[in-house]
Amino acid sequence: MYHTWMRFFSPGPLHQRLGLVCLGVGLQHGALPTVGPRTLDHHVAVVISAGGGWYRFPDGRRADVTAPALLWLTPGVPHHYAPDPATGWDEGFVDFTGPVTATYTELGYVEPDRPVVPLADAGPARSVIGRVARAARRGNALLEVETSAAVHELLVTLRRTRADTNADGDLVLEALARDAFRPLSVAEHAARHGMTPAELRAAVRRGAGCSPKDYLLGIRLGRAKELLAGTELPVAAIARRVGYDDPAYFSRLFARRVGTAPVRFREQQGRAVPGGWSTRIPDAEHPPTIVTGHV
Known part of the structure; x- marks a missing residue:
């Protein structure tokens, strides 16, 4: 039946x-x-x-x-x-x-x-x-x-939910994310994990569907956007914070990937907030709200 x-x-x-x-x-x-x-x-x-x-x-x-x-x-x-x-x-x-x-x-x-x-x-x-x-x-x-x-x-x-991954992603990807802002090459990242560059590339491709370089770039540019939009830090300082010692190279890389220069992105997205943006992820069930009422 x-x-x-x-x-x-x-x-x-x-x-x-x-x-x-x-x-x-x-x-x-x-x-x-x-x-x-x-x-x-x-x-x-x-x-x-x-x-x-x-x-x-x-x-x-x-x-x-x-x-x-x-x-x-x-x-x-x-x-x-x-x-x-x-x-x-x-x-x-x-x-x-x-x-x-x-x-x-x-x-x-x-x-x-x-x-x-x-x-x-x-x-x-x-x-x-x-x-x-x-x-x-x-x-x-x-x-x-x-x-x-x-x-x-x-x-x-x-x-x-594949049995060969954990709930938050592969451990290699988590470790790369933690070290994403350090000025390390792919070979240096691989060595830190006891892997060859080829093994690291295979692991990242399997877990994220891209190369280690692209995976790290996505994390770095995401953080750079947050700093551009939420702070008044100079572009050169932001470049260093996300792992690039050469601000001109960072600006070219940003413009090529994002489609606009860092300064222009700041003009479009800037939302400077006293004290800066929170790094705490909101509770989806109880997000921040405006409290209204009579005094």
């Missing part, structure tokens, strides 16, 4: 321009029928939250699937899988497509060469899939945009 619920959508040309659209959602459990062998023209994320089964690769190899786990079904790649007929499994799936999937794949969020991915916890992904299911109600005028946004969230959630 098994139970299944699913909805499928056909976004129009305008919604396709969102770059990532949802084509369907489903929630199923029990001893579901075998899927495939078949080949699709779009992506599907299948989240297994309980139970187990198997997945067969195109070359005939078979892998056990034990919850919590993710199955990636990617366009043009044959797939064949099923839950154990004795125990079944609990499954939620989302079909999606669009040119943005190529970027997510390049960043490592979608892994065509790794169709079976162990998860540390299926709960967060199932929560997002549940929101897609609720958005699928008949007559929802926001259906396409609401589900498109949810697919973005699902891809991030699945990346965050």
Whole structure:
């Protein structure tokens, strides 16, 4: 016995321009029928939250699937899988497509060469899939945009809950972030972690989808923007604070990446506050608010 619920959508040309659209959602459990062998023209994320089964690769190899786990079904790649007929499994799936999937794949969020991915916890992904299911109600005028946004969230959630990462990201990335403002080369960063530059590049590419240089640059420029917008520090002083001894080089780098010079960015975004900006992340449930009332 098994139970299944699913909805499928056909976004129009305008919604396709969102770059990532949802084509369907489903929630199923029990001893579901075998899927495939078949080949699709779009992506599907299948989240297994309980139970187990198997997945067969195109070359005939078979892998056990034990919850919590993710199955990636990617366009043009044959797939064949099923839950154990004795125990079944609990499954939620989302079909999606669009040119943005190529970027997510390049960043490592979608892994065509790794169709079976162990998860540390299926709960967060199932929560997002549940929101897609609720958005699928008949007559929802926001259906396409609401589900498109949810697919973005699902891809991030699945990346965050992979069993080979921790909740805040890879330890190497955390260490790089702590040292981001020190004037160190990539080779020096690698040596500090007992790695070769090639090993560091591979670790950062796997964790962040970019090179160590780009990862560090993003952190440095983000901090530089905060200092430009929230303080009156000279550009040269800001350059040194974020790891650049040469202010002219920093200004060129900033302009090339941001699209405007540091001075111009300050003119556009400056919000000088006595005492400076807080570095404490607000509580999302209780953000800072204006208190009004009669005295």
